[in-house]
Amino acid sequence: LAALRGWNACGIEVEPDLVEQSIALAEQFEIPIQIAAGSFIPDEYQDGPDRDADFDHIETDSRDAYDELGMEIADFDLVFAFPWPGEHRFYESIFDRYGCEGGLLMTYQGIEQVRLQRVVRE
Numbered sequence: 001l002a003a004l005r006g007w008n009a010c011g012i013e014v015e016p017d018l019v020e021q022s023i024a025l026a027e028q029f030e031i032p033i034q035i036a037a038g039s040f041i042p043d044e045y046q047d048g049p050d051r052d053a054d055f056d057h058i059e060t061d062s063r064d065a066y067d068e069l070g071m072e073i074a075d076f077d078l079v080f081a082f083p084w085p086g087e088h089r090f091y092e093s094i095f096d097r098y099g100c101e102g103g104l105l106m107t108y109q110g111i112e113q114v115r116l117q118r119v120v121r122e
Helices: 016-028 088-098
Strands: 010-013 034-037 078-081 104-110 113-118
Touching (some): 078 088, 088 104, 088 113
Parallel strands (some): 010 034
């Protein structure tokens, strides 16, 4: 949707089948977007105090997709993420740690619900 509005947009997806489907859809509708295969979680992430038992099911071993995009997570002004139930705090902690000052994280919260947060550091 961001690319259709004229924004410089890209996508990151860890599941190879979904990457292929996304690329095919973008090509079909001539949407100017790059879809990168890999993780949203930066490679330099290591389990820390923000990782607890609630997040044990989140796979953190996949390489991130930022090299393929030629970017880092801190280069994005706005990130939209679709966390599974129970993953919201983990996504927020990743963005708080690695996102840019003033960066925005929009997460899907349920039908017709999104949450928008800004990175603010002291």
